[in-house]
Amino acid sequence: MAKEKACLNCRAIHSEAKCPKCGESPASDSFKGRVYIFDHENSEVAYHMKIKENGEFAIKAK
C-alpha cells in the first residue's frame, strides 16, 4: 500500500503520484493532523482552512 501524504498545494491527503483534487504533485509525508470535511459549504473548519471541497485534509503539511 502506498504511503499517505498531503498535497502541499491544497493539503488533500492522498497516496497518488499527483494530487487527485488539484493535480499538483508536490506532497509531503510529514503532515500533521487530519480533518474530514463532509460539507465544506457549512463547515467552519473548511472555512478557516480555505478548503473548497469535501474530503480528507491535513491540518498542516510542509
Ligand SMILES: [Zn+2]
Ligand atoms: Zn492538491
